[in-house]
Amino acid sequence: MFKADTAAVAKSAPRRAMLRVAGLVALALFALLLPRVATALGNPALISLATRMVIYAIAAASLNLILGYGGMVSFGHAAYFGVGGYAVGILYYHFSAGEPFLGFIPGTNQFLVALAAAILTSALFALVLGALSLRTAGLQFIMITLAFAQMVFFLFVSLKYYGGDDGLIVRRRDVLFNLNMADDTTYYFVCLAVAVVYHVVFWRLVGSQFGLVLGGIRQNERRLAAIGISTYRYKLVAFVIAGAGAGLAGALMANFAKFVSPDMLNWSRSGELMIMVILGGGATLLGPAVGAVLLIGLETVLTGWTEHWQFYLGPILILIALFTRDGILSLFKDGSGGRD
Amino acid sequence: MTETLLRIANLTKRFGSLAASDGLSLDVLDGELHAVIGPNGAGKTTLISQLFGEIVPDDGAIWFAGRNINALSTAERVRIGLARSFQITQLLLDYTALDNVALAVQAHRGHSFRFWANARRDRPVRERALETLARIGLERRADTAVSEMSHGEQKQLELAIALATRPRLLLLDEPMAGLGPAECATTVELLRGLKSETTILLVEHDMEVVFALADRISVLVNGRCVITGTAEDVRNDETVRTAYLGEGDL
Amino acid sequence: MTLAIEQILNGVQFGVMLFLLAAGLTLVFGIMRIINLAHGSFYMIGAYGAAFAAQQTGSLVLAVLAGLAAAAAAGAVIEYVVIRRLYSRDYVQQVLATFGLILFINEGATMLFGREPLYVPMPAALSGVVQIIPGILYPAYRLVIIATGLLVAVALSLFVNKTRMGMLVRAGSTHREMVRALGVNVRLLYTFVFGLGALLAGLGGVLAGPVLAVQVGMGEQILILTFVVVVIGGVGSIRGAFAGAMIVGITDTLLRVLLPVVLRSVMTVSQADALGAGLSSMGIYLVMAAVLLIRPQGLVRVQS
Numbered sequence A: 001m002f003k004a005d006t007a008a009v010a011k012s013a014p015r016r017a018m019l020r021v022a023g024l025v026a027l028a029l030f031a032l033l034l035p036r037v038a039t040a041l042g043n044p045a046l047i048s049l050a051t052r053m054v055i056y057a058i059a060a061a062s063l064n065l066i067l068g069y070g071g072m073v074s075f076g077h078a079a080y081f082g083v084g085g086y087a088v089g090i091l092y093y094h095f096s097a098g099e100p101f102l103g104f105i106p107g108t109n110q111f112l113v114a115l116a117a118a119i120l121t122s123a124l125f126a127l128v129l130g131a132l133s134l135r136t137a138g139l140q141f142i143m144i145t146l147a148f149a150q151m152v153f154f155l156f157v158s159l160k161y162y163g164g165d166d167g168l169i170v171r172r173r174d175v176l177f178n179l180n181m182a183d184d185t186t187y188y189f190v191c192l193a194v195a196v197v198y199h200v201v202f203w204r205l206v207g208s209q210f211g212l213v214l215g216g217i218r219q220n221e222r223r224l225a226a227i228g229i230s231t232y233r234y235k236l237v238a239f240v241i242a243g244a245g246a247g248l249a250g251a252l253m254a255n256f257a258k259f260v261s262p263d264m265l266n267w268s269r270s271g272e273l274m275i276m277v278i279l280g281g282g283a284t285l286l287g288p289a290v291g292a293v294l295l296i297g298l299e300t301v302l303t304g305w306t307e308h309w310q311f312y313l314g315p316i317l318i319l320i321a322l323f324t325r326d327g328i329l330s331l332f333k334d335g336s337g338g339r340d
Numbered sequence B: 001m002t003e004t005l006l007r008i009a010n011l012t013k014r015f016g017s018l019a020a021s022d023g024l025s026l027d028v029l030d031g032e033l034h035a036v037i038g039p040n041g042a043g044k045t046t047l048i049s050q051l052f053g054e055i056v057p058d059d060g061a062i063w064f065a066g067r068n069i070n071a072l073s074t075a076e077r078v079r080i081g082l083a084r085s086f087q088i089t090q091l092l093l094d095y096t097a098l099d100n101v102a103l104a105v106q107a108h109r110g111h112s113f114r115f116w117a118n119a120r121r122d123r124p125v126r127e128r129a130l131e132t133l134a135r136i137g138l139e140r141r142a143d144t145a146v147s148e149m150s151h152g153e154q155k156q157l158e159l160a161i162a163l164a165t166r167p168r169l170l171l172l173d174e175p176m177a178g179l180g181p182a183e184c185a186t187t188v189e190l191l192r193g194l195k196s197e198t199t200i201l202l203v204e205h206d207m208e209v210v211f212a213l214a215d216r217i218s219v220l221v222n223g224r225c226v227i228t229g230t231a232e233d234v235r236n237d238e239t240v241r242t243a244y245l246g247e248g249d250l
Numbered sequence C: 001m002t003l004a005i006e007q008i009l010n011g012v013q014f015g016v017m018l019f020l021l022a023a024g025l026t027l028v029f030g031i032m033r034i035i036n037l038a039h040g041s042f043y044m045i046g047a048y049g050a051a052f053a054a055q056q057t058g059s060l061v062l063a064v065l066a067g068l069a070a071a072a073a074a075g076a077v078i079e080y081v082v083i084r085r086l087y088s089r090d091y092v093q094q095v096l097a098t099f100g101l102i103l104f105i106n107e108g109a110t111m112l113f114g115r116e117p118l119y120v121p122m123p124a125a126l127s128g129v130v131q132i133i134p135g136i137l138y139p140a141y142r143l144v145i146i147a148t149g150l151l152v153a154v155a156l157s158l159f160v161n162k163t164r165m166g167m168l169v170r171a172g173s174t175h176r177e178m179v180r181a182l183g184v185n186v187r188l189l190y191t192f193v194f195g196l197g198a199l200l201a202g203l204g205g206v207l208a209g210p211v212l213a214v215q216v217g218m219g220e221q222i223l224i225l226t227f228v229v230v231v232i233g234g235v236g237s238i239r240g241a242f243a244g245a246m247i248v249g250i251t252d253t254l255l256r257v258l259l260p261v262v263l264r265s266v267m268t269v270s271q272a273d274a275l276g277a278g279l280s281s282m283g284i285y286l287v288m289a290a291v292l293l294i295r296p297q298g299l300v301r302v303q304s
Helices: A005-038 A045-069 A077-097 A112-134 A138-158 A186-206 A208-221 A221-226 A231-257 A267-280 A287-305 A308-325 B044-052 B073-078 B095-106 B123-136 B151-164 B182-194 B207-213 B231-236 B238-243 C001-034 C039-057 C060-081 C089-113 C140-163 C164-174 C177-183 C186-207 C217-233 C238-264 C271-293
Strands: B003-014 B016-029 B033-037 B058-066 B081-084 B171-172 B198-203 B214-221 B224-229 C129-133 C137-141
Touching: A005 A045, A005 A186, A045 A186, A045 A208, A045 A231, A045 A267, A045 A287, A077 A112, A077 A138, A077 A231, A077 A267, A077 C089, A112 A138, A112 A231, A112 B095, A112 C271, A138 A267, A138 C039, A138 C089, A138 C271, A186 A231, A208 A221, A208 B095, A221 A231, A221 B073, A221 C217, A267 A287, A267 A308, A267 C089, A267 C217, A287 A308, A308 C089, B003 B044, B003 B198, B003 C140, B016 B033, B016 B044, B016 B058, B016 B198, B016 B214, B016 B224, B033 B044, B033 B207, B044 B081, B044 B171, B044 B198, B081 B095, B081 B151, B095 B123, B095 B151, B123 B151, B151 B171, B151 B182, B171 B238, B182 B198, B182 B207, B182 C060, B214 B238, B224 B238, C001 C039, C001 C137, C001 C140, C001 C186, C001 C217, C039 C060, C039 C089, C039 C186, C039 C217, C060 C186, C060 C271, C089 C217, C129 C140, C140 C164, C140 C186, C164 C177, C164 C186, C177 C186, C186 C217, C217 C238, C217 C271, C238 C271
Parallel strands: B033 B198, B033 B214, B081 B171, B171 B198
Antiparallel strands: B003 B016, B003 B058, B214 B224, C129 C137
C-alpha cells in the first residue's frame, strides 16, 4: 500500500470529494439528456442501447453485492436475471390467455405487480440455490453456482408450454399508471428511475451494519467467526438480496425486449455480468454501472466492425485481467482504493 | 473457593502419526491468568485452536463455565464468552483500526441484520470502540487502514478486538511475538490491568513476561501437561528443566 | 435387459469421456488452485484437430496424432502466455482471463472452420458391432472409447502412485510449500500438469469426433458437466474424478432414456419428450445438490 504524505492526503480528500460530486452530477445530466441528444442526432437506437445499459447496470450492481463486497465468486447470477424475466413473461402470458398460473395465481400486466413477483421469485430461487451453494467455498463454489445456473437454464428449456428453447414473446409492455410504456423514451426513464432507487438502496445497504459485516467476510472470514459472527447467515442473506436485484433487472429486460428466452440464463451471460463487475472495479457503488456501459459499448462498437468481434474482445479481457488490479476504475484512482 | 472456568479433559488430536495433543488435561480457574509454556512443538497453538473451535479434537472434552462446548462452532463459543488473539494476525486489512474494533463491538451487541442506518455513524458502537482502542493506546491510529499499520500496532489491534467482545475467557496466542521492547512493556501492563476483568489463558515464549504475570503456569511437553503450579513450582521442577534443556535458562 | 446393459454401457462411455476431462481439471484445480474455464477448449481443439486431419488425409493414426498434438501444443502455449501469470492472482482475475480465452479460441475456431458442425466419419475398422456377451451386440467404436478411458485411468493411477513424478504431483496438491522447499522446480511441475490436463482433454475430443457433433461450443457444454464431476468426486482427487464421472455418466444417460418413457404415460409423446429431455438435463445437478448436502467436500476428500 502506498504511504502517502498525510498533509497531501488531507489536502486532496476534499478535492476528491468534490470530483466525486462533479462526476455524479455530470453522469446524471448525461443520463437525463440522452434521449434529447439521441433524437437530435437522428439516432433513436441510442435510446435502446442506453436502456440496455441501465438494465445491465442494475444486474451487475446486484452481483457486485456478493462478488465485489462479499467476495463470493458466483458464476451463476444470470439464473436469477432469467427467473425475473420469466416471472414477467409468464404472468403476462396468463393475463392475456385469461387463465391463472398453476390454477390459482392470476396473470397480470401491471408493471409494479409483475416487478414484485419477479423480485420474490428470484429471491426464492436464490434462497434455495444459495443455501446449498454456500456450504462450499472457493473453487467449488464457483463451479457449483455455474452448475446450478445450468440446471435452471434446462428447467426453462424444458418448459415447452412457455416456449422452451424458442423463448416467450411478451406482446405488450406492462402497464404503469397511465404512462405510455410502448414509447422507448418513456420506458428508458422508467428504467432510469428504477436504477436510481436501486442504487440509493444499495448505497445505504453497503454502509449499514450488514454491509460492514459483508465487507468483513470478504477480507477475512476467520476473523469474523472470531468475533462471534456466524458468517453463513449473512452470506445467504446477501445472496438472496443479490438474486432479487438480478430478478428486478430481468423483469425490466423482459419488458424492454418484449421477449424472454433461456438465453437470458446462459452461462456466458453470467460471465458477462462478472466481467461488468470486474471491469468497473468491485466494491464501488458505480463500478458495475461503468462496467456495464463499457462492455455493452465495446460489444456494440466491435460488432459494427466485424462479425468476429469476440476474437478481439477475448484478448482485451485477458489483458485487463492480467494487468489491472481492480478493474478499469482503479486506473483512475490513487492507491487509497476508494472502497466504500 | 474459586471455580473452574475452563476444564480440558483428555484432549487428543493427531496429525498423521504426530500427536499434537495427547490426552491433555488442564484446568483454568475463574479470574486467574494462566500461562501455558513448553518447548517448540509441544502443541500450544493446537490447544488454543481446539479450545476456540477451529480444530476438532479426535477425543476429549472441553467444559466452559460448566458446559460442554465440544459441539459449538467458533462463532458460538465467542458468543458465550470466549475470545482469542491470533499469533499471525487476522485483521480486516482494508478497514481502519476503528472499523475492526467497532465490528467486534457491533457483533457483541447482537445480530447485524440492519440494512439502512450508516454503521459508521452508530455513536454508541463507535464510542465504545474508540474507548477500547484508547485502552490499548491506539486511539491516534483509529482512522488508519490496518494495511498501513506496523506489525506491532497490528498485534495490539488484535488484543483490542478480542477485548471488544467483553470475553469471560481470553485466549492469547503469543501476543508478544514480534513486538519491540516498548510495545512489549505496554502490553504487559495492559494484561496486568486486565487480570481483574477477565480470565486469561496465555501462551507465551517470553519467560520474563510469563513469570511476571501468571498466577499459575502449565507446562506442555509433547502434547501433555506435565505440571501445573506457581512460578516457583515450575522453576524447580525436574521434568521441566529436562524438557527445556538446551532451550535457555528458565 | 439388453436395453439396460446397452444403456449402462452408453453411460460408462459417456462417463469415460467426462473422466478424461475431469482428471486434468481436478489436477489443475487441486495443484495449482487455478480455475481454467478454457479447459473445454482443449477438448474442442482435439476434436477439430483430429477431424481436420481425418478429412485431409483419411488416416486414422494421423488424425489421432494431429488431435493430440494440437491439444498439447495449445496447452503449452496457453500455459506459457496466460496461465503462468495467473498463479498468484485472485479467482476473479482467473475467471476473467480464461473467459477471454474461451471467446478468443471459440471465435478463432469459427473463423477457421465455420459455424456448421464438422462431420467426422467413423473409422472403417471400428464401425462394426461386437458381441460382448452372447446375444448382446454393442458398437465397436464405443467399446474402444471405454477401453481407452479405462486404460488411461489405470495408467494415471499407476503414474500418480508409483512414479517419482507422480509423487511430486500428489505432493504438489497437498503440500505445496514443502514441494517448493525441497527444491523441486515448481514452475516445471505446473507446466507439466497443465499440459497433461490439456492432452487428456484433447484425447477426449479426438474420441468424441465420430459420435458427437464437432462444433464450436462443444467444449463449454461438457465443461459444466465436468465441473459437476469434480465437485461430486472431490477437488484434487483422480479416484474421485473417476467415481464422479461414472456416477454422472451413467445417471445422466439412464435419466435421458427412462424419464421420457415414464412421462409418456401421463402426457403426449412430444410433451413427454421435451419435458423428459429438460428434466433429465436437470437431474444430474440435483444429484450434485444431494451430494453437497451430505458431503460438501465431495466423495473423496483430499487433505490440504
